Amino acid sequence: MKAYIQTSENGEFYNVNAFIAYEGLSHFGFETEKYIDADDLIDFHPEDIVVGGIGNVRKRLRHLKIFHPEKEIDYPEELKPFLKRKIWSSTINTLFENKDKWNIFIKTETKLFAGKIVADEKDFLGIISDDRDTEIWCSELMNFKTEWRCFIRYGEILDIRRYKGAWDTAFDVKTVQSALEAFTSRPRAFAMDFGLNNNNETVLVEVNDGHSLGTYGISALNYAKFLSARWSELTSTEDYLNF
Known part of the structure; x- marks a missing residue:
């Protein structure tokens, strides 16, 4: 098992997400190798996870001759009722x-x-x-007093992390569950960001694909499992961390 982790030109991890991915994947026995640009990767084994920004992940998929839609999922049709704007x-x-x-x-x-x-x-x-x-x-403008990222893996909530606003506010978990059930075309791993608006409604902010995603404090082990689930789906390979 191997994972390529994106770095800056000085060899440092390109952001904290890359470092957390490195820690988690290393823990599970992945051989890790740093890279700067996906164009520089010379091995073409689809099961090798590539951790990096959206641009590098798309490059890698093109190199592997794997089709990936140009548009990210952002606002799925099934979830429009939860946007409220x-x-x-x-x-x-x-x-x-x-x-x-x-x-x-x-x-x-x-x-x-x-x-x-x-x-x-x-x-x-x-x-x-x-x-x-x-x-x-x-x-349309909508003020969110507090925002959370809900990490979803194999149709289940893996973790929820607050990334903006007051720590002592709470959202409606039933709304999150309802959105998850409505999103029938969901990938194996993705995130739904929810916010609490001025009317204290729990509103969907946006959806983010699981291949290039901010950690917002999720544990290294859960992040590794999350990335592995999505990469294996994109490349039609085995998810060795499906446990």
Whole structure:
């Protein structure tokens, strides 16, 4: 069993997620090897887990001749009732040219830039370009007092971690369970982020695929199991950590 872990050019793990993955996979006996860019990997064994950003994971899948949709799952059709706000796709340039659509939250599927609110022209600095019209998700504004990440593995909640807001708030677990049941096209490993809005409603923030995901404090062993479940599904190989 082998796992490739992404690093920066100086050889350090590219972020804390990579380090946690290294600790967990090493514990379970995986041989680990550092890499900077997936283009540099010369072995093409699909069962070898690749840990890294969305771009490198997509590169690796292309090298393995494995089809993966260009669009991330973000807002699955089955889960629209749990969003409780309007969300639609657009592009940076289209939005910039339509001021009446401003005062919304935007983000890219590939984390090209951090999600942000755009309310005036200065909010477009650094994200708009004449050379490329970036596809984005647009969302009506909703204030979330507290947010949690729910890690799902094989249809079960593996862990729930608060990543924003007050520690003494609570969400409606029944809403999370209902969303999980409604998401019939769910992958083996993914995360559902939920927030508590100003009306104390438990609202789905977004869904994130399990192949390139922030840990938010999940244990190294659970993170390793989580990554292994999703990678094995993507590559149609055995999940050696399915226990």
